Amino acid sequence: MGAFQPNYIERSRSPKRALAATPRLVAALVAGKAGGRLSRLLGRGDGTSLPGLIARKIDPDILDSLVRRTGMPSIVITGSNGKTTTGRLITALLRGEGINARSNAAGANLAQGVATLAVCDSDLLGRQPDGLLVVEVDEGALREVVPELGPRAVLVLDLFRDQLDRYGELHAVSAAIESIADSLPAEAAWIINADDPLVASLAPDRRGRRVTFGFDLDRSTDHLTRAADSIRCPICRTDLSYDRVFLSHMGAYACPKCGFARPPLDVAVTALEMSGIAETKLTVRVLGTELVLRVPQPGVHIAYNVAAALAVMVGLGIAPVHASETLAAVRPAFGRIEVIQAGDKRIILGFVKNPTSYNTTLRAVDFAPEPRQLLVAASNTPVDGEDFAWLWDVDFEAIAPRLERVTVSGTRAPELANRLKYAGVDPSRTTVVEDRRRALDVALAAVETAGQLTILAGYTPTIELRGLMHQRGWVGPLRDA
Amino acid sequence: MLESLPDGQSHLDYPVIRVAHIYSSLLNVAGDGGNLSAIEHRARWRGIATAIVPVEVGETPDFAAFDMIFIQGGQDVEMAVAADDLQHKGFSLREAADQGVVIFAVCAGLQLLGHRYIPSSGAALTGIGLLDLETRAGPKRFMQHAACEVHIGDRTGTVVGFENHSGLTELGRDVRPFGKVLAGAGNNGVDGTEGAIRDNVYATYLHGPVLPKNPWLADHLIQIALERKVGRPVDLPRLDDAVETSAHVAALNSAERNRGRRTALEPALLLRTRRPAPEWTPPSSSFR
Numbered sequence: 001m002g003a004f005q006p007n008y009i010e011r012s013r014s015p016k017r018a019l020a021a022t023p024r025l026v027a028a029l030v031a032g033k034a035g036g037r038l039s040r041l042l043g044r045g046d047g048t049s050l051p052g053l054i055a056r057k058i059d060p061d062i063l064d065s066l067v068r069r070t071g072m073p074s075i076v077i078t079g080s081n082g083k084t085t086t087g088r089l090i091t092a093l094l095r096g097e098g099i100n101a102r103s104n105a106a107g108a109n110l111a112q113g114v115a116t117l118a119v120c121d122s123d124l125l126g127r128q129p130d131g132l133l134v135v136e137v138d139e140g141a142l143r144e145v146v147p148e149l150g151p152r153a154v155l156v157l158d159l160f161r162d163q164l165d166r167y168g169e170l171h172a173v174s175a176a177i178e179s180i181a182d183s184l185p186a187e188a189a190w191i192i193n194a195d196d197p198l199v200a201s202l203a204p205d206r207r208g209r210r211v212t213f214g215f216d217l218d219r220s221t222d223h224l225t226r227a228a229d230s231i232r233c234p235i236c237r238t239d240l241s242y243d244r245v246f247l248s249h250m251g252a253y254a255c256p257k258c259g260f261a262r263p264p265l266d267v268a269v270t271a272l273e274m275s276g277i278a279e280t281k282l283t284v285r286v287l288g289t290e291l292v293l294r295v296p297q298p299g300v301h302i303a304y305n306v307a308a309a310l311a312v313m314v315g316l317g318i319a320p321v322h323a324s325e326t327l328a329a330v331r332p333a334f335g336r337i338e339v340i341q342a343g344d345k346r347i348i349l350g351f352v353k354n355p356t357s358y359n360t361t362l363r364a365v366d367f368a369p370e371p372r373q374l375l376v377a378a379s380n381t382p383v384d385g386e387d388f389a390w391l392w393d394v395d396f397e398a399i400a401p402r403l404e405r406v407t408v409s410g411t412r413a414p415e416l417a418n419r420l421k422y423a424g425v426d427p428s429r430t431t432v433v434e435d436r437r438r439a440l441d442v443a444l445a446a447v448e449t450a451g452q453l454t455i456l457a458g459y460t461p462t463i464e465l466r467g468l469m470h471q472r473g474w475v476g477p478l479r480d481a
Numbered sequence: 482m483l484e485s486l487p488d489g490q491s492h493l494d495y496p497v498i499r500v501a502h503i504y505s506s507l508l509n510v511a512g513d514g515g516n517l518s519a520i521e522h523r524a525r526w527r528g529i530a531t532a533i534v535p536v537e538v539g540e541t542p543d544f545a546a547f548d549m550i551f552i553q554g555g556q557d558v559e560m561a562v563a564a565d566d567l568q569h570k571g572f573s574l575r576e577a578a579d580q581g582v583v584i585f586a587v588c589a590g591l592q593l594l595g596h597r598y599i600p601s602s603g604a605a606l607t608g609i610g611l612l613d614l615e616t617r618a619g620p621k622r623f624m625q626h627a628a629c630e631v632h633i634g635d636r637t638g639t640v641v642g643f644e645n646h647s648g649l650t651e652l653g654r655d656v657r658p659f660g661k662v663l664a665g666a667g668n669n670g671v672d673g674t675e676g677a678i679r680d681n682v683y684a685t686y687l688h689g690p691v692l693p694k695n696p697w698l699a700d701h702l703i704q705i706a707l708e709r710k711v712g713r714p715v716d717l718p719r720l721d722d723a724v725e726t727s728a729h730v731a732a733l734n735s736a737e738r739n740r741g742r743r744t745a746l747e748p749a750l751l752l753r754t755r756r757p758a759p760e761w762t763p764p765s766s767s768f769r
Contacts, residue, residue, distance in 0.1 A: 171558060231506075237562050380735070386626065387643045389688050392512030418693055418728035422518045427724050 021125045028059035029126060032119040048105035052115030061148075063111070066118040066126055067133065068150035074133040075312060076146055078177065079157030079199070081357050082305045083109065083136035084333045085297070086157060089309035091134045096326030097318055100131030109138040114145050139173045146180045153189040153315045154180060157308055158250065159198045160356045174198055181206050189315025193308065194263045195250035201234035201260065213304075213311040215246045216268035216285065221300050222247050235260045247300050248356050267311040269303045277339065277348065277365065286310050286320065293324050297332045299364035334478055335462040337364055342474045345447050348454045349469075351462040353384070355393035358456065362399060365454055373453045374403055375443040376420075377410035377436065377461035384458045388415050396423035405446045408432045409439035410461045436464045495715075498524055498531045498706055501547040503570070503590075504563050505535040508555035513587050515690030517551060519699045527718050529707070538566045544577035548706040552590035554645075554688055560589045560598070564606040567593055571609035578611050583706045584682040587691070588646055591676065591684035592616045598648065612677050612684055613653030619669075622647040626735035627665025627687060629675040633701055639663065640695045641732040642687025650686075652677055659685050664736040681705055694728040696720070 032055030036047040055062050067074060075090065077083050087103050094101035104117040114135055121128045132152075137145050146154070156177055181190060186208030193199045195214035215221075222245045224231060233240050233255035245251040254261035270290065271283035280302045284291045291310070295302055306327065313320045332338050335351030350361040380386050400423045408417045413432050421427055433439040447453045457465055469475045502517055521531045536542060544550060555563060567574075574594075578584055584594075592598045595614040598606040627644045630637065640660055650668040652658060658668070659676025667675035668686065676685035683702070685691060692699040700717055707715045 171556065232559070232562075237558065386735070387624070387645065387688070389512030389515070389643060389690055392515035392518070392690055392693075412731070414724075414727040414731040415694070418724050419515075421724045422515065422522055422693055427721075430724075432727070 022059075022065075024059045025062060025065055025126055026124060028055040028057075028062050029119060029122060029124050031055065031058055032062075032116075033124075036116070036120065047116075048108035049110070049112045049116055051119045052117070053112035055119045056112060056115050063115045063118055063145070064148040066122055066128065068148055070126075070128070072118075072128060072133060073131075074135055074149045074151045075153045075155065075316070076142075076149060076151040076180075077134070077136045077155045077157065078139055078142055079155075079193075080139070080160035080354065081360075082157045082301055082308070085302070085336055086155070086305040086308050087134050087136045088330055088333055089295075089305055089327065090155075090312050092326045092330045093309055093313055093320050093323060094132060094134070094318070096322035097313075097320065099318070100129060101134050102131060103134040104136060109136045110141045111144050114141075114149070139176060142176050142180050147183060151184075151188060153191055153312055154184060155191040155308055155312055155315075156193065156199050156202065157304070158193050158196045160248065160354060174202060178203050184208065189312075191308070191311045191315045193250065193304065194265055195246060195252070195304075197231075197240060197249065197253055197260075197262075198234050200263055209315060211266045211311045211315045212263050213267040213307040214250075214262065214265045214269070215244075215252075215272070215303070215307075216265055216270050217244065217246065217272060220244045220246065220251070221272065222251075224249070233258060233260050247304065247360065250304070266314060267307050269307050272300070272303050274298060274300070277337065282306060284310055287314060291320070291323055294328050295330060296328065297330070298337055299360055301360045301364075334466060335457070337361060338475070340469060340474050342444065342453075342469065342472070344449050345444060346450075346452045347444075347469070347474070348452060349462070349466065350454065350456045351459065352456045353458055355390050358394040361456060362395065366399065372402055372404040373443065373447045373451065374399075374405070375407045375409065375439060375453060375455045375457070375465075376416055377408070377439065377455075377457040377465065378412040378416050379410040379458055379460045380412050381460045384460050388412050391416060391419045392422075394419075396420060396425070400424035403429060405443075406430045407439050407443035407446070409434060409436055410458065436461060437468055440465060440468055495529045495707060496710060498529060498548045498703070498710070499546070500531055500533045500549045500551065501536050501542065501544060502533055503536045503550060503552040504538070504555070504559075504566075507538060507559050507563055508553050508589055512690050513553035513688060516553065516585065516587070516692040516699075519690070519692035519696070520549065520703060523696065523699050523720065524703055526720055529703070536570075538562065539569075541569050541573065544570070544573040545580050545582060547577065547582060548710050549583045549585065549702065550574070550577065552584070552586045552593065554588035554590065557600075560593065561606060563589065564593055564598070564608070567609055568607065571611070574609060575611050578680055578682050581681050581709050583702050583709070584611075584684075585692075585702060586612075586682070586684040587688060588686050591686060592648055592650065594682070594684060595650070595677075596653075612679060612682065613655035614650050614668075614677050614684075615653070616648040616650040619647050619649040623666035623670065623686075625665055626732060626738070627667070627675070628663040628733055628736035629660030629665070629667065629687075630663055631660040631698070633678075633698075636697070636701065638695070638697050639729075639733065640685070640687065640691065640698055641729055641736055642685070642689035642691040642694070643732075644686045645688060646686050650677075655679060659683055681709070689732065694725060694732055696722045696725040696729075 032051035035054040036051035039050050040047045077087050091101045091103045104113050181203035189209040191211045194212040231249050236258040238257040240253045241256050243252040252262050268285045270285050273281040277298050280295050282303050335349050338349040340347040352358040352361050413434050417432050433442050524531050586594050593608050594611045595608045596610045597608050599617045601618040624645045628641045631640045644665050656677040656679045658674035659678050662673045662675050704715050
């Protein structure tokens with residue numbers, strides 16, 4: 001794309017088709033809202049999925065009725081890593097331009113979580129305020145959710161080998177994304193990470209709006225590892241040749257055999273400077289205009305998320321005039337390297353769910369001489385998955401020599417402890433405490449005053465540990481994070 | 482734990498164990514690299530050095546010159562690339578197997594060492610026929626914790642891991658099962674067999690990775706590789722395996738919850754029936 005296209009969100013704000021509030025829809029809304037309120041009153045869960053779950057039981061079409069049929073504009077974000085963080089950036093950018101953007105709660109990205117967003121947004125007759133929904137959708141829920149949303153833009157962030165036991169194989173996920181691309185109308189924007197070969201190769205025949213984003217840096221910020229997910233040409237399976245590598249398998253690549261190569265970038269990160277755990281400075285070229293930005297979150301992956309968010313603005317035809325002020329105020333999503341003061345000690349909380357997020361987080365928190373005190377936790381739940389073999393693809397070897405004490409927790413603690421042993425952490429430095437509350441106490445007790453504890457935990461243990469920290473007054477509640 | 486040695490040096494009594502890692506970048510899913518880590522560390526903790534040599538597409542070393550060979554899991558598309566290339570390695574690999582080199586194969590590795598893999602559509606992938614077995618794509622994917630009972634020499638042990646495959650493997654006459662299914666689907670969800678063994682070739686569907694949480698199996702592989710190399714019985718010093726044992730027990734408990742269920746994709750909480758594992762009968766079919 002060469003210039004900002006007309007803003008079709010504005011255009012779509014014409015009078016909506018009236019929603020026929022059927023008795024069933026009203027019943028679903030009443031029950032969903034009541035269920036959410038009750039669960040919060042009882043202190044059971046944070047109500048990010050229950051209203052949608054209940055409402056869909058009563059009216060399975062509720063999402064379609066509330067969103068697609070009313071013409072409520074929406075943006076779908078999918079991919080293996082960075083959905084929540086990018087969603088926050090997009091929501092902030094849109095609000096900065098005066099658009100009432102609303103998003104589903106962090107990680108509530110299955111059908112019931114998305115439905116919860118629509119249910120809680122509506123009144124009892126299904127009427128919703130103007131604006132736009134920013135919806136993160138789990139790769140496994142795409143086929144179910146996207147047709148019911150009829151989105152104006154679909155953003156594909158990246159494809160990593162994410163919880164193989166949930167989806168079978170990476171290529172099944174890319175097939176699901178391609179089927180979504182095929183069903184999108186031409187005026188909907190298809191926004192893709194050009195640096196990820198598998199993502200860039202998706203839906204080559206699709207006609208319509210397409211916006212690409214990536215890095216235009218003159219040096220690598222990463223190197224290829226044997227664990228990199230897709231480093232073969234997605235077209236002909238030849239090993240890709242990389243001119244520069246930016247993050248895992250993302251980079252400037254070309255296939256020596258069939259000529260498949262990184263497409264030109266509409267939105268490009270042209271300068272990147274990491275300054276400690278608190279901030280990332282970057283320059284992003286958006287359709288020829290350079291934006292100099294500061295984001296209060298660390299890591300190379302944050303630069304990808306920012307570029308993706310700006311690419312969505314391009315796709316929607318909204319000039320991000322206030323980007324630098326809005327992005328400077330976007331705090332990390334829960335557990336995305338949150339810095340938490342715990343009395344006279346400091347906690348760095350990192351939510352990690354696969355080798356890539358683990359390795360990226362390890363890199364982002366890796367400022368010598370930290371981390372020396374570590375709490376790691378993994379649990380097998382339906383959300384976290386059952387297969388933890390990927391722990392063996394995490395580069396624990398890189399930090400093992402500096403670790404003084406590691407507390408291992410969660411229901412998969414024994415597997416994690418074994419992994420650490422083979423990474424070079426002597427078992428005498430490891431304590432296994434399955435219970436999360438006790439693990440936090442044990443880990444903090446080993447930290448000296450004014451010292452720092454780094455926590456790396458899967459989804460469920462992060463929620464649990466953060467809940468404990470909230471009870472102790474160290475952080476706000478999850479829904480404000 | 483014994484002192485580790487710098488790379489390339491070994492205990493006075495033992496030479497360096499040479500390990501070939503076939504398709505270390507192509508077939509590398511599900512953390513199977515941890516199997517190499519288990520061999521390397523458990524040898525090193527006993528003062529025995531290892532040299533791990535990646536063998537990629539297009540490379541055709543003399544496999545009989547290695548002491549151990551690993552070929553592990555991969556996704557379908559990668560497996561097709563590997564199948565093509567493996568034809569060039571087949572002769573040397575069969576020679577190595579005949580000479581007693583220790584070969585450890587996991588999942589896609591198991592399928593490729595067999596006669597062929599028949600997908601649900603398209604042409605069959607030709608294996609190298611090092612193992613008398615054949616695999617056909619099945620309608621479901623088995624994704625669950627699994628356990629089997631393994632008899633090797635005079636030892637009997639439990640092996641735990643995580644299976645993730647849709648291929649249905651039938652064993653021929655010239656191999657015996659690696660294990661008898663205690664929980665999980667095994668080779669095909671029907672006959673109670675898991676994996677395959679011939680000579681010093683061990684093939685299994687179990688990821689996990691399997692060796693770090695089944696240290697006795699890792700030690701057995703090290704021991705037979707060493708014994709073959711030095712030409713006399715080897716008595717490996719015992720290690721403190723408390724951490725490994727704990728991981729083993731946790732995985733076994735997870736597998737026990739799957740006992741009798743064909744696949745973890747069925748609703749786990751509603752269908753917690755405890756049917757016994759199917760009776761194991763020796764395979765009778767052969768593909769030769």
